[in-house]
Every structure is written in C-alpha cells, then in structure tokens.
Amino acid sequence: MNRTTSVFSILLLGFIFVSSAQETQIYSHDQKQFQDALALYNNQQYQAAQALFEKVKTTTTDYETEANSVYYAANAAVRLNQRGADKLMENFVERYPTSTKRNSAFIDVADYYFETGKYPYALKWYKKVDQGVMSRRDKERFNFNSGYAYYATNNANEAERYLNKVLDSEKYGAQAKYYMGYIAYEQDDYERANERFDEITDPKVLEEKLSYYQADLNFKLGNFEKAIEMAEKQLPKSDRREVSELNKIIGESYFNLERYDQAIPYLKQYKGKRGRWSNTDFYLLGYSYYKQGDFESAIGQFNRIIGGTNSVAQSAYYHLAECYLKLDKKSEALNAFRNASQMTFSEEIEKDALLNYARLSYEIGNAYEPVPQVIGSYLEKYPKDERQGELQTLLVDSYITSKNFEGAMALLEKNSGYASKETYQKVAFYRGVELFIDGSYESALERFSKSLKNPENDSFEARAQYWKAESAYRLNRFDDALNDFKEFEGDSYSKNIEEAAQLHYNLGYSYFKLKDYGNAIAYFKKVTDQNEDSQGQKTDAFMRLGDSYFVTSNYRLAISAYNTASKVNGPERDYATFQKALCNGFLGDNVTKTDELERFVDRFPKSSLRDDALFELGNTYIKGNNESLGLRTYDQLISKFPLSKFAPRAMLRQGLVHYNAERNEQSLTKLKGVVRDYSNTQEAKQAVATAKLVYVDMGRVSEYAAWARNLDFVEVTDAELDEASFEAADRKYAEGKTDSAIRSFEDYLKQFPNGLHSNQANFTLAQLYFSKGDKVKALPHYVAVADSGTSEYTEQALTRVCEIYVAKQDYQNAVPFLERLENTAEIPQNRTFAQSNLMKGYYEQNDYQRTISYAEKVLAVPNIDDRIKSDAQIMIARSAIETGNEHLAETAFSEVKKIASGEVAAEAWYYDAYFKNKKNEHGASNVSVQKLVKDYSGYKEWGGKGLVLMAKNFYALDDAFQATYILESVIENFSEFEDIVAEAKGELSLIKTRQAEINSSVNPNGN
Secondary structure (H helix, E strand, O other), X not given: OOHHXXXXXXXXXXXXXXXXXXXXXXXXXHOHHHXXXXXXXXXXXXXXXXXXXXXXXXXXXXXXXHHHHHHHHHHHHXXXXXXXXXXXXXXXXXXXXXXXXXXXXXXXXXXXXXXXXXXXXXXXXXXXXXXXXXXXHHHHHHHHHHHHHHHHOOOHHHHHHHHHHHOOOOOOHHHXXXXXXXXXXXXXXXXXXXXXXXXXXXXXXXXXXXXXXXXXXXXXXXXXXXXXXXXXXXXXXXXXXXXXXXXXXXXXXXXXXXXXXXXXXXXXXXXXXXXXXXXXXXXXXXXXXXXXXXXXXXXXXXXXXOXXXXXXHHHHHHHHXXXXXXXXXXXXXXXXXXXXXXXXXXXXXXXXXXXXXXXXXXXXXXXXXXXXXXXXXXXXXXXOOOOHHHHHHHHHHHHHHOOOHHHHHHHHHHOHHHXXXXXXXXXXXXXXXXXXXXXXXXXXXXXXHHHHOOOOOHHHHHHHHHHHHXXXXXXXXXXXXHHHHHHHHHOHHHHHOHHHHHHHHHHHHHHHHOOOHHHHHHHHHHHHOOOOOHHHHHHHHHHHHHHHHHHOOOHHHHHHHHHHHHOOOOOOHHHHHHHHHHHHHHOOOHHHHHHHHXXXXXXXXXXXXXXXXXXXHHHHHHHOOOXXXXXXXXXXXXXXXXXXXXXXXXXXXXXXHHHHOOOHXXXXXXXXXXXXXXXXXXXXXXXXXXXXXXXXXXXXXXXXXXXXXXXXXXXXXXXXXXXXXXXXXXXXXHXXXXXXXXXXXXXXXXXXXXXXXXXXXXXXXXXXXXXXXXXXXXXXXXXXXXXOOOOOOHHHHHHHHHHHHHXXXXXXHHHHHHHHHHHHOOOHHHHHHXXXXXXXXXXXXXXXXXXXXHHHHHHXXXXXXXXXXXXXXXXXXXXXXXXXXXXXXXXXXXXXXXXXXXHHHHHHHHHHHHHHHHOOOHHHHHHHHHHHHHHOXXXXXXXXXXXXXXXXXXXXXXXXXXXXXXXXXHHHHOOOOHHHHHHHHHXXXXXXXXXXXXXXXXXXXXX
16 A cells, blocks of 8 residues: 555454354353454464464364354454465355354455455455445444545546545545545546545645645636745655655646746756656746746756647747747758747747748748748748738849849749849859859850849949850850950949959950951950059960961961960970970971970970970971981871871872882882871871882882772772762761751762761761750761771760760760870870770779879869869768778868869858868857758758758757757658658657657657
C-alpha cells in the first residue's frame, strides 16, 4: 500500500478470532485438541494450527467442531499464502452451508487480502459477503475497504459508490472524503475536489496528505498566491519527488503572476517526470529568461523544444527567433520564424513570423526555398496588408540579390508596377552580363537590347551598349560589333564608366577582324600610347599593330611594334620574334632573318612556332644557296614535328631541291614519302605531279603509271571532273547559297571521297553544318579533316571536334582528339583549351593523378581567364578529395573560392564550411554555409549539403532546435537528392534519441 493509505491501515480494526467464553467452556472439556489449535491460530502460529485443525476435523464426531476446524484450516492456508487456499475456503462454504462461520469466512479472507494490499483478491471475497447480516460497525469497515479497494484498482465509479456510504462515519469519514476528493482531483474536477478536501477536519489527515494536493489544486484553479503559500508550507516536510513537484507549482504560479524573476529559481529546481522535462517546462523557463532580457539563457531553454506541434511550441519558436535577433543571430532566427509561421494556433504569431521570415530571407538568403517565393507567399496570403509596398520592393530586390535576373525580368514584365523602368533596365543588363559570362552570347545580346529599350539610367544605357557590342563580336558579327562600339564611343556618358578603358582596344580588334587595317592601326596606336598596360592589353595591341603593319607591308614599322611587344615577357614573345624574322626577310635582309630564326630555335624550345621557324629557316638556307643546311633543317622539322602541317611541305621541298639538282632518285624517294606519309594533303597531290616530271625526265613513264594507279587518293583520269565538281560547289558557297552549297559538297564527296579537294570540301561542309547549329552532321566531316593528316584546316577541325564532344560530356571520344590538339596546336588558346578539357576528361575517367598534372599545366599558362583558373583549381580540389588528400583539397578550394562564380563557387564555399567543421570551428563553418545559402541559392544540391553540415554545427553548439529543424527541413525540401536526405535522416534520428533522454516531449521514433 502506498504512503497515502498506510495511515488508514493503522485505523482498520483487527480481526477478532477468539471464540466466546461459552464456546471455550464447552470445548475445554471434550475437545482439548480443538482449543489447542485455536490458541495456536490466535497466536499467529498458522502452520502448527493448520496441522492440528486438520487432525481434529478427521477425528471429531461433532458437526460444528468439524466445520470450525475446516474453516480455521482454510483461513490458516490463506494467511500462509498456500496454493489452493481459495479453493479450500470455497470448499468450506459449499460443504458447510449452514455454518455460522460462512459470512465471517468471506469477510475474514477479504479483510486479510485487503490488509496485505492484494485488492483484486479482497474485492473477489467482499463480493461474496452478505451485507444484510453484518453489524453497523462491520458494515462501515466493509464499505470503506470496498471503496478503497476499488480506488486502488482504478475503478473510480465503484470506489465513489462505496465511499459515499461512509462520508459521515466518525471513523472513516475523513479518509473517505480524502479519497473522494483525490478521485475528483485525478479527474480534473478541481472544484469538487476542493469541496471534499475543505470538509476534512482530521488534523492528522490534513497534516500528512492535503498540503501538496491543495497547493496543486489552487494552482489549477488559478489561485496562484494561495498555491505558492501552501506549496512553500509543504516544502520542508516533503520527500524528494514532492519537492520537485512543489517547486514546479511555485515556479509556474509566479510565472502566471508575471513575476518572472521569482519564477526562475523554482522552475530550475524542478526535476521533471522521471528525470525528464517536457517542451512546456522548457518554454516556461525560457520565457521567464526572455522577459528578464537574458536572451542567451532563454535560447538555451527554447532551443531544447523540438518536434513541438502546439500553441506552446509556436509561441516558443517565435520568442526564440526574437532572442536570436537580439543577439544578431539572423540565420538561426530565420529558422525559428519559419517554424512559427508554419503553425496556425495563433494567427497573429503566424502572420508576424511569416513577415519576419520573408524579411530575413531577403536579407541573408534562404536555402529551403527561393527568396522570391517566400515573399510572394506573404503577398498572396495577405493581399490587403499595409506592408504590400515594402514587400513588393523586397520581392523585386530578392530576385536581384539572389542573382535570379531572369526571374526578376519575368516578374516585372508581368507586374510593371512593382518597380521602376530603371530597375527593369538594370535587371535586363545584369541578366545579359550573366549570359555573356556563360558564353550564351545570342541570349545576352537579346537582354542588352531589352535594357536599351528602357534608357532611364545613363550609366547603364552606356554599359548595355558596350556589352551588346561585345556580344556581337563574340558571335563573329564584326560589322554589328563595330557599329555598337562606335555608338558607345559617341555616348557622352561612356567616358564615366569602367568599360570605356576597353573601347579603343576593342575597336582596334573589330577593324582588324574586318581587315580594315588602317583604322585598326589607328586604334591600336591609341592603346599603345596609354601609360598603363591594363591586363596585358598594351602589349597585345603592339602585337596586333605589328600584324597590321605586316599585312600592309610596312615591315619596318612592324619590326618596331614587334620589338616593343617582345620586351615584355608575355605569352606571344616567341611570335613577335618569329614575325620580326619574316619582316627582315621581306626587307631583303636574309642574313638577319637567318640569325633571328636560328636564335628563335635556341631560345624557344617549347614554342608552338618551332615547326614554322624550322620550315622558314630551311627555306632561307635553300634560298641562300646553303642547300645541305637547308635539307638538314627540313629533316629536323620532319623528325621532331611529323604531325605539323609543315612536315609534308618540308618533305616536298626536299624532293624539289633534289629534282632541281638532278638527283632524281633522291627526289623520288622524298616525293613518294610525301605521298606515303601524308596522303589526302595538297602536298601529296603536288608530289604526284612532280614525281611524274621526274619519271618523264628519266624516261620511265610506264613505271610512273604503274605507281600512280595504286594511289587511292587521286584519280588521274578523273582530275578534270573532280576539279569541275569542286569548283561548282565552292562557287555556291562563295555566293552565300548555303543549302545549295551543302548539297553540292555532299555530292562531290560521294563522287570523289578521296578527291583532290576532299579535305577542303569536308572542312567547308563541316563549317556550314556547324553554323546552322547541326553539330551532329558537322562532326564526321570535322573528324575526316582531323584524321586526314596535316593541312591548314587541321587545327581548326581538331578544335571543333573537341568542342562538340566536350559539349556532350563525351570525354571518352574527346580525349584522343584533345591529346592531338595539345601536341599540334599553334594557337596558344587552343592548346590551353585542350589542356583544360583533358584535365576534365581524365577526371571523368577517374584518373586523378593525370587530372592534377593537367590542372597544374593550365595554371602555369600566363594571363588565363579566371574561369579557366577556377576550373583547374576545382579539378585539383576534387581529385584531392577523391584520393583522400584533404590538405591539398583545402588549399585548392581556398583558391577556387577567390575567383570562382556560379556552381563552382557554391561547391568551394561548401568545402570551406566542411573543413572548418572538421576543425571544430562550428561558428565559422556556419558563416560559410550562410554565405553559400545567400549568394548561391540557385545551386540546391550544394545548399542541401551545406544545411546538413550546419545542423551538425548547431548540435555541436548545443542548439538542438536549430539542428533538428534544419534536418527536418532538408528531409522535406530536398527529396530529389536521396543521399542528402538519407544523411539528414540519420543525423536527425541520432539527435532525437539523445534529446529524448532529457525531454519527455521528444519522440525518438518520429520523423
């Protein structure tokens, strides 16, 4: 029996088993054994008594003595807790139905079970009692015991029925009222409970039982001052469990009286149910700290409330958000406001939380959903709200700050009243720049044109004009580019913007591309006259100035320009040196030309122009009658650069030199070598024609015919038809009849697959298909040119093949062509293109060491674009991650972060957060995630990975709310990324399991 019933057990009447004096006198003479057994029974020696009663019942001839012996033997069995004791008593009742002990048997056994706390057994026997033959005193005990037994077995209705019968009993009344009150208390009927408790006057019951419950009752009835008074009175005399509960009553009473400073000490002393607090407990203490302005402590309580789905949780999350804001923790506040805004228990909190969530999303970004969507949802939900104007402005700005300029344009085109025309002008401009950076020049040009149609801001009008020209230039529309650059030049406002510094340089290039070298020279000279060399433009302008003079035969001026350019250790220093040598040759100074070419070969061993230089040097030696040195130079070129376009030319020249010197056999060897090694080139065809002359001179025409018939790349008899067919196709091409030209070139290649002009036909056809956007049809023709040997088209064809395969991410096919392009490219940009894509190709093939090797090659190229640098660094970083070299990865990602844009920048910021998390720099890691979320919200996968990392950081910082809320949001909003969701679920389960150990409101098995 528990503490509340122990007092009552003292008050119960003991069993009276001593027989009347008359019975004793009768049996003392005839049945001494029975009397001895009864004495043992009354002395509680049940085992001995039972044995003697068993003996008596089998020897006596007296019915009453026998019945009494059976009764006491069964009673002893009950008290000895023997198996089958119940059955013995039932047998007694059945066997001796007229015994005077029948009713006593029921009462005695029931009372015994009641005394020993076996209330279900007691009730079983009380139900057998005949109440009609009971005395008033026994009936009171019977009713109270039955009532209490029902109470103890959780049958409140039956308990009240029996206890009601003894409310006026002098002996049991106080106890009955207490239990009636307690039943009402447990049923939350506090008014009736209080009435019963107030009726109790017994000081012992009042002292021991009522103070705690009356304190709790007064609290629940809202009598907080009275509750405090009674609870404080009870505190000194309560056990450990009750002390905890009384502190809770006092603390919550002070809380409800808004005396938060007094509530805090008592709320802190509460130990919880089975050592665990609930969400409400954390809320009460948290709110008390909040009202005291102790926001740090308030957060420490509020953020333990996880998984809450009631009004208390909504209020807690709202105030938690306010606390975070007070401490300038905006990222944390965003999550708390979002949670509060998603609950509907308080409309006021829901609305204000959503407003703050929208404002914060605009201010710091949002990884869960696009910021415009957040603000738009507020505008849609509260269309008549007084803050409509503010939110509309934020909505437009949110598109801009999240760099979703296309979305902003769509919004403004649909809702022109949301912002000014100037805002639209700027948005269209920024979207154009974005597309330009991505290489989508056609789309960029369209956006710049839209910006120019809203010329509200002079600066942005001028900038749009400039970038429109740049877009046209990148599309090879040089006439349009020139016109737009000139229009920009004529804009009075253009001088005030940074793009103006590029104007003369770009105009120079536009004229240069249009072969208007006079104007090109004029603008390049304006660049060279500048004091500063911005991004190497001045050096490059000297280079192009030299080219313009060279093309217009102003070789001395060209040499001067090349000299100035070559003084700078730039990427085209070798080119300038080579060009100077050519200029001296054109000026008739072959000695200087030869000296410069010899020095070039020595000074620039890795130059892509070495094959050019060797060919030109060999030619110069031959022209200067130094035949042997010339032939050796040709041999050097053919040996070192067998794939160069100059290799077949050099070999052809050797054949001609030998022919002119009448060394016919040596000539034929070289000419046949050209045909053998470089078939399908123009040099091979010339070699056949020259070999014919040699054979004729030697009088071996039939030998020539036999040799020529075995050549599959030229049909000697069909030469005229070949030439006519090609010329017809080429004429249509020159006239701009694209479709007709395509058909004619296709017909030519079908008829003459190895014709005299097959290489040129394949290249032109590929270019026509490519310009129409049909890369599938262009590809095989580019491949044919790339595979045909070396020609003037080889490098261009190789570059296009690589571009097409790379665009399809088909690195398996791209890599062999990229390797060839790297080894043969004469244009530095093409070599860099090959190397940068080889590193990507090797990465796709999981060849991480070669990836890193090529990335380092790319980074070694001077003056490369930041995007290419970023690609190289990211390849190093990713390869390092794959190979477990996190130190190298961290270094590489830190470099990427400085120069990258778009998704690569998002990845870099994620790893910045990742490495800080690994160093236990949790706060700094979260700052990096917030940067990722705010500036790169469009890259959802990295945002999701960052949020999981942020959740881990928050849990390490003892903020369970942020951790669980973020993980639950990831699970809800990132379902398309299964790996991220799986990791979030694992982390959430782990955290909830740990939190359930201290918070009874947490369900560790919940989502």
